[in-house]
Amino acid sequence: MSFAHFNFTLAGNPLDLDKIRGILTRLEDTIIFQLIERAQFAHNPRLYQRGAFQELKDLGFEGSMLEWFLKETEGFHAKARRYTSPDEYPFTPIEQLPQPLLKPIQYPQVLYPNKVNANPSILSFYARSIVPRITRQATLALATLKRANGIVGDEEYEDDGNYGSAGVIDMEVLQAISKRVHYGKFVSESKFLDDPAAFVPHILKPNRDALAALITKPEVERRLLQRLRKKALVYAQDFAPDGEPRGDEAKIDVDGVVELYENYIIPLTKEVEVDYLLVRLNGLSQQEIDDLAGKKPSAAV
Numbered sequence: 003m004s005f006a007h008f009n010f011t012l013a014g015n016p017l018d019l020d021k022i023r024g025i026l027t028r029l030e031d032t033i034i035f036q037l038i039e040r041a042q043f044a045h046n047p048r049l050y051q052r053g054a055f056q057e058l059k060d061l062g063f064e065g066s067m068l069e070w071f072l073k074e075t076e077g078f079h080a081k082a083r084r085y086t087s088p089d090e091y092p093f094t095p096i097e098q099l100p101q102p103l104l105k106p107i108q109y110p111q112v113l114y115p116n117k118v119n120a121n122p123s124i125l126s127f128y129a130r131s132i133v134p135r136i137t138r139q140a141t142l143a144l145a146t147l148k149r150a151n152g153i154v155g156d157e158e159y160e161d162d163g164n165y166g167s168a169g170v171i172d173m174e175v176l177q178a179i180s181k182r183v184h185y186g187k188f189v190s191e192s193k194f195l196d197d198p199a200a201f202v203p204h205i206l207k208p209n210r211d212a213l214a215a216l217i218t219k220p221e222v223e224r225r226l227l228q229r230l231r232k233k234a235l236v237y238a239q240d241f242a243p244d245g246e247p248r249g250d251e252a253k254i255d256v257d258g259v260v261e262l263y264e265n266y267i268i269p270l271t272k273e274v275e276v277d278y279l280l281v282r283l284n285g286l287s288q289q290e291i292d293d294l295a296g297k298k299p300s301a302a303v
């Protein structure tokens with residue numbers, strides 16, 4: 003097995019919690035910048051409505067335009083051997099994707115075998131709640147422009163026809179959010195191995211609340227939301243040709259970015275952490291479980 007293929011950011015100890023948190027922090031930048039890109043286009047709700055395009059129905063495809071984008075794109079990426087690593091999950095059901103052209107890479111098994119996949123929830127909240135919120139400025143500007151050209155009523159709003167550009171950016175945002183949420187598994191494995199005895203009783207007698215309390219770090223979340231707001235304010239600035247900030251309207255709804263994390267990404271990440279823990283003992287012998295239950299924690303994290 004060649005480590006050359008493994009994610010360098012996790013080289014060394016892939017369960018080092020500080021390193022994993024560093025990856026989550028870096029993904030904040032990707033998500034904010036992609037949301038800034040998406041905010042340039044109107045809501046374009048037809049992108050997310052199943053059955054909205056006769057052309058797709060004529061192809062026998064019943065999903066939304068975005069789901070079609072995902073299926074076609076993820077299908078090509080799957081041939082290029084994507085979705086064989088433990089940190090990337092397609093939105094298209096894996097059984098609908100082609101086999102890799104290249105033989106799969108044998109990644110080191112860092113995570114315990116699991117089928118935890120939050121992508122259906124991510125796709126749903128993104129289309130229903132995030133896109134309308136972050137495209138609001140562009141949607142209102144479009145309506146004003148359409149009214150000035152005599153287009154009034156429902157035709158004024160929401161659709162600038164840029165389905166391709168908006169859909170490609172949507173896929174980038176979705177992939178980044180999916181990676182971020184599913185990194186919760188690495189976080190969970192790290193916390194579990196650090197103090198298995200604390201977790202085992204609440205896995206053997208499933209207790210989601212107790213497991214959630216064990217993995218929740220309020221101070222980490224507080225600092226994250228504080229950092230996120232500052233990042234979004236800086237990244238959303240417009241700059242004059244000489245590089246001076248213009249100080250005019252932000253390119254993104256900063257509150258919307260913070261609420262995306264507070265109301266969706268963080269809660270979903272913690273659900274993934276708990277779902278992962280609930281299957282963490284599956285298939286282990288009684289002796290293995292007893293050893294874990296009796297194992298004392300290493301130095302405090």
Ligand SMILES: C=C(O[C@@H]1C=C(C(=O)O)C=C[C@H]1O)C(=O)O
Pocket residue numbers: 023186189217218219220222223226267268269271272275
């Ligand atoms: C990801 C972690 O686990 C939980 C989830 C967090 C998040 O989604 O940002 C932050 C802290 C914890 O409540 C962590 O401990 O870093």
